[in-house]
Amino acid sequence: MPRARISDVAQVARVSTSTVSLVLNGRTERISPATQERVREAAATVGYTPNFVARGLRTQRTRTLGLVSDQIATTPFAGRMLAGAQDAAREHGHLLILVDTGGDPGVEADAVRALAGQQVDGMIYAAMWHRVVDVPAGLPAGTVFLDCRPATGGYPSVVPDDRAGGRDAVRLLIEAGHRRIAYADIDEDQPPIASEERHEGYLEALAEVGITPDPALHVRYESSAAGGRAAAGELLDLPADRRPTAVFCFNDRMAAGIYVAAHRRGLDVPGDLSVVGYDDQQLVAGELDPPLTTIALPHAQMGRWATEVALGVRTPPEDDQPHLVPCPVVHRDSVGPPPAAAPTPAGDGPRTNP
Amino acid sequence: MPRARISDVAQVARVSTSTVSLVLNGRTERISPATQERVREAAATVGYTPNFVARGLRTQRTRTLGLVSDQIATTPFAGRMLAGAQDAAREHGHLLILVDTGGDPGVEADAVRALAGQQVDGMIYAAMWHRVVDVPAGLPAGTVFLDCRPATGGYPSVVPDDRAGGRDAVRLLIEAGHRRIAYADIDEDQPPIASEERHEGYLEALAEVGITPDPALHVRYESSAAGGRAAAGELLDLPADRRPTAVFCFNDRMAAGIYVAAHRRGLDVPGDLSVVGYDDQQLVAGELDPPLTTIALPHAQMGRWATEVALGVRTPPEDDQPHLVPCPVVHRDSVGPPPAAAPTPAGDGPRTNP
DNA sequence: CACAATTGCTCAATCGATTGAACGCTCAAT
DNA sequence: ATTGAGCGTTCAATCGATTGAGCAATTGTG
Incomplete structure (x- = not known):
């Protein structure tokens, strides 16, 4: 029939x-x-x-949105970004067409062409981690960049506010009484924006209360639990008076490594060492013992924002700057006051990171 | 222009x-x-x-494929399934339209209607974990069920071979010399197919070498690291002669909990306790110390199979049975011989799980 | 009562392609 | 000279909807 x-x-x-x-x-x-x-x-x-095809031919609107991204598979963040985009699209009666290019520029160009051929009503170009990307050839005007910034500008874009996130993480530790706070950063040839901005936030929070950053407390290792273990090794080997009482980690995986290294030395989290992660990866942050206090990446909101701008129901900032979405603090149980052995006398005013 | x-x-x-x-x-x-x-x-x-819209109207083929799933966001498996489906679609010149229904039957019906209206060339109905699903109203004939079995049959479907996976996991432990092998299962009102089949595989592997299963070694706890910790607690509290020397876990998250509990008791993995997980979740299995030996779910292959069947480039089995995709063993470092304190004399023939 | 305005619906063009049938031309065979 | 075949191209219908213009019947106005 x-x-x-x-x-x-x-x-x-x-x-x-x-x-x-x-x-x-x-x-x-x-x-x-x-x-x-x-x-x-x-x-x-x-x-x-x-029949939407016939209707689309006549009306020139297909109620369809194209999303091309570099990789879906390898990151667990993808889901939340897609879900946010998908929900927003559905709310406005649109369908999402998904293309994963695997980062291959040839595939990317094909995908853009194919989506344009499908007469999508809007297009989103997504990266799975916050970075600067080249603008693919043939990208239609008005394409929204999601979790990345177009190298040339000229397109609306939305990214997490990593600087504020880093600042909030460190403020949290400062408020808990810590003064010697390390940053376990990642070690990459060209550090992604996230790494730089979180570092800036870290410095900012320290500066706010007059702490002079100690370069020894900014360490760089591989972005993994193993890297975290190594970072913790270096930090905890510092002489007692320079050893940090808290570590802010570039991500939750490294934080997991910090836990392991701390436990091996008989240190308790957060009794002896407070830890703050980043990303709020459920499988890591929620499963650790004690559950990890961390900064969440607002993937769903970013996906939603990008979709709404792509559909024209929300207008992007006019200054051609990326739209920054705040990264909320997720309070769990890995932050406490510094150990009594390394007390920070109350009300002693600004001090330096020794 | x-x-x-x-x-x-x-x-x-x-x-x-x-x-x-x-x-x-x-x-x-x-x-x-x-x-x-x-x-x-x-x-x-x-x-x-x-203009594919115009072409589609004339040819009645849109080179488009609909994928509706219950949830994208909450599981990290989604990505690999989507990636597999996406790649296969692209190889055949098709685009994937993705709809996440959040499990809401109303949204589901809308989605099916919308996709049918888009004149998709084929449709895939995916679940994010292996289970039996009701067939949504209005689903077109030939829709492929991915990682789930339609309650009524009559549709092609593809699922992981959980029974063989469970069997392989336990065989691995048996080959390493273990005789007292526990199964840390999940505790759900209506256990998903995966749980049952893995259990069957567990029993099968034991039976192959004449081990009588000990009911005390089949424990059920919440599907999380906390559940794993609890399971390990129960198992390791057994009297020495009934205590398991190895644990097969329903998933990697529980395995992570086993690690924690074992370490707290001063037990070494795999020296004192061997552990095998399931799922091969990168963030868990790969990050543990020692890295976890586990059984991988073949999500990408399943996604690919579903897509190829939906596009008609591959024919499903004629017996209306689900297509089973094997779950490969991922060898890492959490399996070793049983501890010397609980030796299994070589060549002593079949024995029972005490 | 004549005429205009309103109401309720239909005509036909249109979107941009695809495709079976047909057309006009050339050239070879009868 | 006529016919027929082969070739290269075009005609025109078609896919299934949307939409501005238009038409007939009804109602309102002077």
């Missing part, structure tokens, strides 16, 4: 296809209630569903 | 639109090389890209 067309409905309702179209699209100002009723009934009995 | 249409190309090349269509679609049997050249040149100069 072939799908019912609008003409089938028209025939059953004994009206023209125009009338059917008018009624079914709610342009009923000039249609009598009786006719409307007949049309709706007819549509129901023949089981009519509009 | 509006997009170039086929008629623009025709005008520049001084031929009819028919000829342009013929040339650009490779039906060049009857077109002179000179004309072909002119057409291609013209297409290039006006920057023509075919």
Whole structure:
């Protein structure tokens, strides 16, 4: 049984296809209630569903949104970004067409062409971690950059506010009484924006209360639990008076490594060492013991923002700057006051990171 | 500047639109090389890209595939399944339209309608964990079920071979010399297929070598690291002669909990206790110390299989049974021989789980 | 009562491609 | 000279909807 067309409905309702179209699209100002009723009934009995392809051809709007990203598979963040985008699209009656290019520029160009050929109503270009990306050739104007910044500018973009996130993480530790706070950063040839900005936030928070940053407390290791273990090793080997009482980690995986290294030395988290992560990866942060206090990446909100801008229901900032979405602090149990052995006398005012 | 249409190309090349269509679609049997050249040149100069909407209307094929799933966000597996499906779709010149219903049946019905309206060439219904699902109303015939089995049958489906996976996991432990092997299962009101089948595989592997399963070694706890810790607590509190020397876990998260509990009791993995997980979650299995030996879920292959069947380039089994994809063993470092304190004399033949 | 305005609906063009049938031309065979 | 075949190209219908213009019947106005 072939799908019912609008003409089938028209025939059953004994009206023209125009009338059917008018009624079914709610342009009923000039249609009598009786006719409307007949049309709706007819549509129901023949089981009519509009053909969006035909409609799209006529209206030039396909109610479809293209999302091309470098990689879906390798990061667990993808899901939340996609989910945010997807939900927003659905709320506005749109469907999401997803293309994973695997980072291959050739595939990317094909994808952009294919999506343009599909007459998508809007396009989103997403990276799975915050960085600067080259603008693929042929990208339509108005494409929204998600979790990345176009190298050339000229497109709306949305990224996490990593600087504020880093600042908030460190403020949290300062408020808990810590003064000697380390930053376990990642070790990459060209550090991503996230790394730099979180570091800036770290310095900012220290500066706010007059702590002079100790370079020995900024260590760089591989972005993994193993890297975290190594970082903790270096930090905890410092002489007692320079050893940190708290570590802010570039991400939760490194934080997990810090836990392991601390436990091996018989140190308690947070009793002897406070830890703050970044990313709020459920599988890591929530499963650690004690559960990890961390900074969440606002992936769902960013996905939503990008979608809304792509659909034109929200206007991007006019200054061509990325839209920054705050990274909320997720309070769990890995932050406490510094150990008594290394007390920070109350009310002693600004001090330096020794 | 509006997009170039086929008629623009025709005008520049001084031929009819028919000829342009013929040339650009490779039906060049009857077109002179000179004309072909002119057409291609013209297409290039006006920057023509075919309008897939118009083509779809005429040909009734949209080169588009619908994938509806219950949840994208909450599981890290989604990515690999999507990536597999996406890659296969791309290889066959198709685009993937993704809908996440959040498990809401109303949204699901809308999604199915919307995708049907988009005239997708095929449809995939995916669950993010292996289970039996109700068939949504209005689902087109030929829809492929991915990582789930339709309650009513009648549709092709693909799922992991959890039974074989469980068997392989336990065989591995048996081959390492273990006889007292526990299964740390999940504790759910209606256990998912995966739980049951892995358990069957566990029993099968034991039976193969004549070990009588000890019910005390089959424990059920919450599916999390905390659940794993609890499971390990129960198992390690058994009297020495009934205590397991190895644990097969329903998933990697529970395995992570086993590690923690073991370490707290001063037990070494794998020196005192061998552990095998399931899922091969990178963030867990790869990051543990020692790295976890586990059974991988073949998400990418399943996604690919589903896509190929949906596109008709691969034919599903005719017996209406789910297509089983094997779960490969991922050898890491959490399995070793049983501790000397609980030796299994070599060559002593089949024995029972005490 | 004549005419205009309003109401309720339909006509027909249109979106941009695809495709089977047909057309005009050339050339070879009868 | 006529016919027929082969070749290269075009004609025109078609896919299934949307939509501005238009038409007939009804109602309102002077």
